[in-house]
Amino acid sequence: MSLHKLTAHELSDKLKSKDISCVELINDVYNRIDSVESKIDAFNCLTKEAAIKKAKELDNKGFSGGLSGIPIAIKDNICTEGTKTTCSSKILENFVPPYNATVVELLQSEGMIPIGKTNLDEFAMGSSTENSAFKTTKNPWDIQRVPGGSSGGSAAAVAADEAPLALGSDTGGSIRQPASFCGVVGLKPTYGRVSRYGLVAFASSLDQIGPLTKDVTDAALLMNVIAKYDRRDSTSADVATPDYRKALIKDVKGLKIAVPKELMGEGIEENTKKAILEALKIYEKMGATFKEISLPSLKFALATYYIIAPAEASSNLSRYDGVHYGHRSDKQNDLMDMYLNTRKEGFGPEVKRRIIIGTYALSSGYYDAYYLKAQKVRTLIKQDFDNTFKDFDVVMSPTCPSPAFKVGEKVSDPLSMYLSDIATIPINLAGIPAISIPCGFDNDLPVGLQIMGKAFDEETLFRVAFSYEQETRWDKRKPAL
Amino acid sequence: MSISKETVEYTAKLARLGLSEEEKGLYAKQLNDILGYVDVINSVDTKNISPTASTRLSAGKQKTTPMRQDKTVKFDGIEKIIGNAPAQEDNMFKVPKIMGDDEQ
Numbered sequence: 001m002s003l004h005k006l007t008a009h010e011l012s013d014k015l016k017s018k019d020i021s022c023v024e025l026i027n028d029v030y031n032r033i034d035s036v037e038s039k040i041d042a043f044n045c046l047t048k049e050a051a052i053k054k055a056k057e058l059d060n061k062g063f064s065g066g067l068s069g070i071p072i073a074i075k076d077n078i079c080t081e082g083t084k085t086t087c088s089s090k091i092l093e094n095f096v097p098p099y100n101a102t103v104v105e106l107l108q109s110e111g112m113i114p115i116g117k118t119n120l121d122e123f124a125m126g127s128s129t130e131n132s133a134f135k136t137t138k139n140p141w142d143i144q145r146v147p148g149g150s151s152g153g154s155a156a157a158v159a160a161d162e163a164p165l166a167l168g169s170d171t172g173g174s175i176r177q178p179a180s181f182c183g184v185v186g187l188k189p190t191y192g193r194v195s196r197y198g199l200v201a202f203a204s205s206l207d208q209i210g211p212l213t214k215d216v217t218d219a220a221l222l223m224n225v226i227a228k229y230d231r232r233d234s235t236s237a238d239v240a241t242p243d244y245r246k247a248l249i250k251d252v253k254g255l256k257i258a259v260p261k262e263l264m265g266e267g268i269e270e271n272t273k274k275a276i277l278e279a280l281k282i283y284e285k286m287g288a289t290f291k292e293i294s295l296p297s298l299k300f301a302l303a304t305y306y307i308i309a310p311a312e313a314s315s316n317l318s319r320y321d322g323v324h325y326g327h328r329s330d331k332q333n334d335l336m337d338m339y340l341n342t343r344k345e346g347f348g349p350e351v352k353r354r355i356i357i358g359t360y361a362l363s364s365g366y367y368d369a370y371y372l373k374a375q376k377v378r379t380l381i382k383q384d385f386d387n388t389f390k391d392f393d394v395v396m397s398p399t400c401p402s403p404a405f406k407v408g409e410k411v412s413d414p415l416s417m418y419l420s421d422i423a424t425i426p427i428n429l430a431g432i433p434a435i436s437i438p439c440g441f442d443n444d445l446p447v448g449l450q451i452m453g454k455a456f457d458e459e460t461l462f463r464v465a466f467s468y469e470q471e472t473r474w475d476k477r478k479p480a481l
Numbered sequence: 482m483s484i485s486k487e488t489v490e491y492t493a494k495l496a497r498l499g500l501s502e503e504e505k506g507l508y509a510k511q512l513n514d515i516l517g518y519v520d521v522i523n524s525v526d527t528k529n530i531s532p533t534a535s536t537r538l539s540a541g542k543q544k545t546t547p548m549r550q551d552k553t554v555k556f557d558g559i560e561k562i563i564g565n566a567p568a569q570e571d572n573m574f575k576v577p578k579i580m581g582d583d584e585q
Contacts, residue, residue, distance in 0.1 A: 098561035192537045205535045231549045235537045238547040303519040314496060321497070323574050328567035332577045336497075344499030352498060356489060356508055357515060359496040369523065375532030377522050382533060415514055431536025455536075 004032040004161040008218045015063040022055035022069040042157040046116040068111030073163035076117035079198035088132035089122045091346030101198020118153030131350040140479040145404040148178030155182040165213040173424025176436035180399035180448025191431035192237035195230030203312035206428040216466045220244035247459035253287035256392045262298040263397035275440035275447040295384040301426040307374035314358025385430045399436040399448035438474040484512045
């Protein structure tokens with residue numbers, strides 16, 4: 001039986017009814033990985049032995065539903081006790097975390113089974129996985145193309161049926177952009193909804209962990225597991241988590257959709273625009289209305305992000321100094337030498353670039369002009385969204401300006417790589433949730449629709465995304481591998 | 482504003498980041514491109530606008546940071562922590578000498 005093709009909720013039903021055993025499921029998933037991984041390169045490491053052991057335990061106990069017994073891939077910047085967590089960086093190549101991230105603890109108490117750690121752009125900085133120190137993951141729809149990034153390994157693993165679902169992290173689009181490129185569902189939750197404890201920090205005011213899944217139902221089920229208040233993350237919000245399954249209703253009658261013209265104009269490819277307009281017409285047919293609006297501050301979002309994110313990163317990454325963990329240079333005459341050489345050898349080009357930008361923006365004399373100014377523009381971006389949600393229920397746009405680009409196409413031009421996140425970045429700055437769902441194809445490459453909602457209103461996103469998915473069933477189309 | 486190779490060198494030193502000569506030249510050029518792009522924010526009128534460092538308290542249902550008991554929790558895994566250190570001795574992190582030869 002080709003179990004790997006099924007969604008997590010379909011598998012959960014089969015486990016519960018004893019149609020299949022968990023060991024059978026885990027074996028099928030690893031067989032699938034064996035047959036396609038050499039083409040995709042989604043994983044940094046696999047944890048087969050532990051997974052099979054866990055599956056046997058669960059088979060003896062039985063399954064009560066939820067996501068118990070479901071295998072999951074975990075982005076390699078989320079700490080897993082006893083299993084290497086590398087951030088696809090040389091500097092953490094041999095790092096074995098002494099503790100689990102809160103989300104990993106939550107997966108385990110649900111009875112989910114981690115199957116391996118997925119590739120990413122080094123320290124989640126990038127949009128293609130080409131910045132990984134180890135390998136470039138390929139897009140299952142066309143292996144000449146990138147899967148997006150930075151959670152490209154997680155997105156590709158799900159799209160290639162190597163895992164029914166995965167965890168990613170999103171600082172400026174790192175869940176949604178690869179979800180869009182790989183034709184899967186990706187949610188960036190509200191800032192504070194999911195604990196960041198154990199997520200290796202990139203830009204702490206923007207980072208958020210979230211699900212990458214084959215359909216909207218699976219994303220809701222995974223959020224039911226990971227969205228919990230955590231006292232170990234001081235930015236975790238102590239608010240009740242609803243049962244997201246209850247939001248999975250096909251009903252958008254009277255829904256008011258705003259479409260910012262800033263995300264539908266210059267720089268967005270024609271075929272992508274066409275796919276979004278067709279999606280909007282489907283919503284209209286189902287009883288929703290949409291209106292073009294203007295969010296003038298969005299023009300400045302990318303610039304704002306490329307000050308704030310590197311500034312926070314330069315501070316967060318100062319901990320990689322060759323003392324407590326990670327790589328240490330052999331060239332170490334004295335302490336200063338050790339710092340300089342350890343970081344020179346351990347970090348890749350994009351990480352170095354961002355450390356320099358961030359350090360520069362925070363340095364004496366430039367702090368007000370760059371960092372403080374960017375934080376003020378951030379306020380304006382947030383206000384633009386707040387005002388929009390007074391009159392509208394959701395905002396929609398393409399997730400990315402174009403479908404997946406070719407491996408190597410943007411590597412030498414950082415600015416053009418940054419531009420592929422133009423529609424996803426404003427959401428992290430505003431702290432609101434957004435989901436990317438498949439909404440069609442451009443020359444056999446998936447196009448993603450981004451749906452943005454009010455802070456802590458993931459339920460509306462799930463209902464709106466689910467309605468469209470049930471109407472169109474783009475999720476049923478699979479890459480030929 | 483133009484970023485020179487010397488500025489890159491100085492900034493990298495602040496960040497304790499060693500760079501090759503080639504990298505210094507490359508980053509100077511790329512930094513000019515990137516800073517040239519981000520400079521557009523200086524055209525935005527932000528008079529009377531307060532900065533947002535985090536959206537956590539302004540975007541949430543909960544307007545304060547949750548407080549918890551200031552209680553010690555014992556961590557039984559010193560060897561797991563120390564085991565990750567590139568150099569160690571007696572459960573301590575070992576580093577090279579702190580003073581350079583010319584600073585003594």
